[in-house]
Ligand SMILES: Nc1ncnc2c1ncn2[C@@H]1O[C@H](COP(=O)(O)OP(=O)(O)OP(=O)(O)O)[C@@H](O)[C@H]1O
């Protein structure tokens with residue numbers, strides 16, 4: 429329950445989480461400190477100070493009550509009040525209990541005076557700036573005592589809170605700035621890794637804290653090694669294919685010169701070998717097909733289908749959902765779709781191409797009415813040089829077994845994969861190119 433709650437509301441990014449880790453303790457400390465501070469200073473200290481003044485008021489009142497008339501009482505009161513820093517005068521108008529809502533200590537001052545001295549009629553903290561007007565009922569009539577606020581409550585106590593608050597905000601801002609600097613190298617590493625996963629090599633230099641730098645260094649080494657391996661594979665395959673091609677061409681020429689029924693089959697074999705070599709070369713080069721661009725995949729799909737139709741294939745376009753622009757390598761994308769359509773044309777009679785969108789992915793699928801591939805053989809079919817059981821597709825002619833492997837390579841370059849399943853509509857295979865959105 430709490431775990432679920434946390435998961436739902438915890439920020440997902442490192443920066444967000446670090447910010448939270450920083451803010452929660454600072455905020456809590458500020459809160460606790462403010463509460464304790466308000467309690468201590470606004471209540472306890474104010475009460476103690478007001479108590480002292482209350483004692484003085486009691487004394488003044490007692491002396492005033494001992495006088496014979498209100499005028500005499502006023503003189504007595506003034507005499508005592510002056511050295512205490514208070515001022516006594518007659519009421520020139522009605523005094524009421526008044527206090528500003530923002531004056532936290534004022535509430536305490538009034539409450540304490542009322543509680544301590546029953547002759548206090550009203551405490552006005554608003555009318556005269558910096559002064560508390562205390563209306564007193566003497567035995568001879570009403571009198572007003574002007575008490576400086578500094579006598580009953582601490583001066584500008586909120587300054588402390590403001591200072592602490594401003595300092596905290598400033599420190600948090602500086603910390604966030606610093607934090608952002610720490611998160612940036614991690615983000616850059618993630619971006620470089622994710623670009624490389626999609627077949628793009630972006631400039632990257634390790635930076636940041638030691639651990640991040642180390643991870644960056646490791647990533648660079650890994651990237652170099654993978655690049656080297658790809659290069660070697662390409663070099664090897666294209667070298668072999670290229671070198672074999674020349675003697676094969678020579679062989680074919682020689683065979684075609686001595687044209688008779690025996691050499692006829694041999695020419696066909698040589699042609700097949702040449703086709704295989706072409707497929708190897710394609711496979712070797714499939715890593716470097718075109719540059720990534722922002723493209724709409726739908727025209728590319730329609731082109732691929734049109735091409736297959738021109739070649740005599742029974743292929744139709746089904747529903748294509750609108751995707752908008754995506755980062756694609758056009759020639760590679762075309763090759764992958766072409767390979768899937770090619771398979772459908774070779775192993776089935778009819779094919780249909782569609783595009784669906786889900787929350788995180790788009791699926792471009794080619795369905796057919798052929799024999800399909802049983803689930804246990806699907807993984808194998810995606811591997812290079814695998815042709816499935818020849819008896820399953822006797823009249824299908826022979827391929828090299830690279831079509832799906834190339835499509836898979838291309839899918840991975842785009843951050844996606846190839847998925848084989850049963851076609852619901854046509855009953856054969858459904859081969860989908862699944863790409864992230
Ligand atoms: N649409 C399909 N229906 C039935 N089987 C299929 C289909 N597509 C592929 N297969 C099976 O999967 C195997 C691998 O396919 P893949 O495209 O990789 O190679 P290939 O078609 O044999 O040769 P290539 O495409 O290199 O000319 C095929 O030999 C075939 O048995």
Ligand SMILES: [Mg+2]
Nearest residue numbers: 771827831832
């Ligand atoms: Mg194929």
